[in-house]
């Protein structure tokens with residue numbers, strides 16, 4: 001097998017192990033929801049997959065359901081559920097109409113009823129009933145995506161402008177109970193931040209939100225300034241929450257596959273969160289240090305890096321991480337570095353991530369591509385496309401951050 005074939009198998013095994021199916025079923029097995037009505041609301045990039053697993057187990061016991069997921073992430077009908085595909089990372093009209101359908105479904109429930117609430121990352125954009133105009137929200141989302149704010153900072157801001165985030169959806173469900181199953185795509189699994197915590201008491205405060213707005217110099221309208229002052233729910237009494245999967249699972253599955261392929265695996269971290277290009281360059285320095293090793297090694301780093309945009313190109317954090325490692329591994333013996341988003345979408349592209357090996361830098365140079373300039377332009381997609389370095393999986397059905405793997409084959 002070539003290094004690229006090893007990479008493909010590691011990506012596929014890791015993502016398969018991180019699918020939410022088993023975890024959702026485990027959280028639901030043996031669970032009774034009493035005599036009342038049971039309805040389902042699923043949101044996020046793994047929303048369809050989670051809803052499907054719940055339906056497989058509970059079938060017609062679920063009276064009705066609404067699933068709001070990203071475009072191209074729904075894989076067919078599920079019972080009588082309403083399935084809406086919507087905009088991500090910037091919410092669109094479908095995000096709003098799907099969320100309205102969910103609100104209509106839960107609004108009149110009684111205290112014997114239960115909302116089975118399935119939450120996954122991507123939910124902040126996909127599940128939204130804004131307290132500001134769609135244009136204001138889209139403008140704000142654009143600012144947040146470009147300013148380099150991390151996800152906790154972004155969601156601390158987003159909650160203030162939403163009728164469903166920061167625990168407010170659980171308030172709409174009351175007096176019905178909310179049984180929430182959460183697939184984490186944030187390092188450390190902060191339940192109030194994943195998808196902006198629609199059914200979890202909010203730990204962030206209005207003061208923190210104002211501080212973040214100042215830090216990133218966000219342009220806010222007077223209405224938005226006013227909303228920043230309002231507090232979100234700090235206590236909810238109708239919610240029970242179970243967390244299912246996270247990036248640790250993804251890393252462990254990648255390590256297991258590396259071992260099967262003959263590499264000695266080392267999980268370096270499951271909380272990688274620095275600038276993407278620094279992570280790539282750091283991983284390539286590990287390859288340099290170990291180049292004289294006498295057996296095959298694999299170094300695995302899970303988490304989610306960030307990209308501070310300096311150019312106007314096309315790419316994503318995983319593609320940028322991989323490309324940033326190309327110079328450091330250039331010319332070493334059989335070495336590869338790749339990074340993928342477990343959801344199958346990296347940035348606004350059709351790729352899940354990027355792959356480079358010890359020949360990539362030279363190949364691109366010969367084709368007239370200056371890797372450093374590409375990185376300055378944030379244009380990793382086009383460079384990787386030129387050298388066959390894009391990893392494409394399509395929408396995977398899960399969303400538990402990213403995994404980067406460095407392979408040294410001997």
Ligand SMILES: O=C(O)[C@H](O)CO
Pocket residue numbers: 120121122123124125151155185186193194195196
């Ligand atoms: O939707 C979101 O807010 C992010 O994916 C984090 O969960």
